[in-house]
Amino acid sequence: MVITKECEFLHTCEMCEKNNETDCKFDHNEHKRWLVNKRMEDIKHKVIVGSNKGGVGKSTVTTNLACALAQKGFKVGLADADLHGPNVPKLMNAEKVRLKEEDSGIRPFETSGGIKLASLGFLIEDPGMHIAWRDAVKYDFIIELLGNINWGKLDYLLVDLPPGTGNEQITIIDFIGNVDGAIIVTTPQDLALLDARKMISFARDSNVPIIGLIENMSSLTCPHCDKQIDVFKKGGGEKLAKELTLPFLGAIPLDADITVQSDKGEPVVLSRPDSASAKGFLTLAENCHKFLN
Numbered sequence: 001m002v003i004t005k006e007c008e009f010l011h012t013c014e015m016c017e018k019n020n021e022t023d024c025k026f027d028h029n030e031h032k033r034w035l036v037n038k039r040m041e042d043i044k045h046k047v048i049v050g051s052n053k054g055g056v057g058k059s060t061v062t063t064n065l066a067c068a069l070a071q072k073g074f075k076v077g078l079a080d081a082d083l084h085g086p087n088v089p090k091l092m093n094a095e096k097v098r099l100k101e102e103d104s105g106i107r108p109f110e111t112s113g114g115i116k117l118a119s120l121g122f123l124i125e126d127p128g129m130h131i132a133w134r135d136a137v138k139y140d141f142i143i144e145l146l147g148n149i150n151w152g153k154l155d156y157l158l159v160d161l162p163p164g165t166g167n168e169q170i171t172i173i174d175f176i177g178n179v180d181g182a183i184i185v186t187t188p189q190d191l192a193l194l195d196a197r198k199m200i201s202f203a204r205d206s207n208v209p210i211i212g213l214i215e216n217m218s219s220l221t222c223p224h225c226d227k228q229i230d231v232f233k234k235g236g237g238e239k240l241a242k243e244l245t246l247p248f249l250g251a252i253p254l255d256a257d258i259t260v261q262s263d264k265g266e267p268v269v270l271s272r273p274d275s276a277s278a279k280g281f282l283t284l285a286e287n288c289h290k291f292l293n
C-alpha cells in the first residue's frame, strides 16, 4: 500500500495501529520507508563512509570530517551505524549521553560544535557489552537511526558504516534511497587495500557515486629526527585510486596525537588544528564539498 497522505504519528506510528483513521495502519514497512524518506528530504547531502575492513580509522575519519565540515559553517549530522562497534560517542566525548524522545522524533545529541549525533552507543549501559542481534533487529535499528531520529535540516548527514559489504550496508543504502556519495577509507598495506577494493566494487554495484579514497595511517613522522617511517607502507591508497580512476582525497599520517586525542574524545581537527593530520581532514572536507557541489 502506498502512503498518500502524511502520518501525523511519525515515529510513534506503532501506536496508531489501533487508530482506524490513519492511512498507514495496514503497512508498517511502507510507513517506515515513508518516515525515512521524510527525514532524508531535509538533508542536502547524504554521505556514507566505509572501509569494509575494521580498524583502519573509519570512525576517526568520519568524526573529524564532521568537525571539519561544521567548522566551515555547514549543518552536520553523524549517524553511527557501526552496530558492533558504536565508537562515535567515545570519539566525541559523549559516552554518557542518553537521547530524549519528543513528539517530532528522537532528538539527536548536539555537540558544542553543533554536530548532531546518534549512535547505538547512547542506548547501551555497559560500553563493553557485545551486540549479538539477528538481521531483523539490526534492520529495525537502522530504520530507527535514519527515520526515528529527528535530524532536521542538514547540509550533510555522514553515515559511519559498519565494516563489511552485506546486509547492514545494503539496508542503509536502500533506505537512504539516493546516497550522494561514498568515502572509502583505507590504510596503505596490501591487505587493507584489498578490502578497500571490495568496498569500491560494492559502492559501484550499488550505484553510489564514490567521492574518493582516503589513505589513513600513512607515514609516521619521527618526533625525534623528523624522518618519515612507513609503518604500514605508503602510497597504496593513491595508487589504487589511480588504477580505479577515482579521486584520491589525501593522506592522513599515522599520528600518536590522533590516538591520544581520540581516546580523550577530542577530534584532532578541534584539539590540534595546526597539525598535519587536522589539515589532512580539512582538505578531505574541501574535496568532499567540491565533489558534491
Ligand code: ADP
Pocket: 051, 053, 054, 055, 056, 057, 058, 059, 060, 061, 087, 216, 217, 218, 252, 253, 254, 255, 256, 258, 259, 260, 262, 263
Ligand atoms: P574503524 O572505525 O575503522 O574501526 P577507528 O576509527 O575506531 O577505526 O580507529 C581505530 C583506532 O586507530 C583508534 O584507536 C584510533 O584512535 C586510531 N587511529 C585512527 N586513525 C589514526 C591515525 N591516523 N593515527 C593514529 N591512530 C589512528
